[in-house]
Amino acid sequence: MTLSVVALVATVAVGIGTYAMRSSFIHALADRDLPPAVREALRYVAPSVMAALVVSLGFGGSAGVGWAEIAALSVGGVVGWRTRSLPLVLVAGMATLWALRAAL
């Protein structure tokens, strides 16, 4: 198979698989009541996945992790906790990163 055919078939397959994952439980459980214990567990999906994404995206890349990145994410966390404003989190975090990189 040529590279293009592999890429095209893989794209279609991963696309179908992704939709299947995203719709799986929505369709399987749509008309059923979930047990209270499961509902309770599902409440912690959002904070858990967000924290996992922060660590994986922030520190799992090929680029080295320095104190500037850790400080920027911490500043973003404090600003988000105090203000609940995404634009402020982005501005404060990026400003911290740029300032520390310029200073260090």
Added chain:
Amino acid sequence: MPIHTDVRRGIRDVIPVLVPVVPFALVLGLAIAESPLPNLVGWLGSSLIFGGSAQLTVVTLSAEGAGLAAVVAAGLVVQTRHFMYSAAFAPVFAGQPSWFRWLGPYFLIDQQFALTSLRVDDPPDSFRRYYLTVGLAFWVVWQATVALGLVVGPVVPGEWSLDFAVPLLFVGLLTAAIDSRPALVAAVAAGAVTWATLGVPNRLGIVLGAFAGIAAGVGASRR
């Protein structure tokens, strides 16, 4: 026709989420343009998969000559966290019409889940309008920006590190999702386990960390 409040809120909320996505989409477009694959084949993933990391995985691995099974497996593993979004939204979608239960999951990317999970207590009509506004806005900008990246390449200088805005964005969404002490325990546990499993390939540590976080949250809520 006046713009509905839910639509307005959706647009207002999605704009800060879109900002860090633009450099990512441009880089993805550039990666496709620089790969030996035809641009159209690479770009199709933007709509067929609608998930940047899986699309990038498929483009990179198939350009390197990996076998079909390996490319598909790696692409799907990257996406496994979507099972959790689907499970978390099952009770929310249960009160929605059937057409929305079919269409909605297509838009269920990380940012979509993070933003709309803050609105699950809204009335079903209101939630649906908000969800579709955020999803469509994201979808249109994503398709257009990946295409732009194909054509113009990197317009943003690398030393700005705008890609760092992506984890930063999730920090902001994380603080919004921590609404109780068990939720905080869940986040800390998930972050720690993801950190400990950073060496696991295909970002599978996200799934391991998430499961640890959910377990810790349930444990903390039972105290």
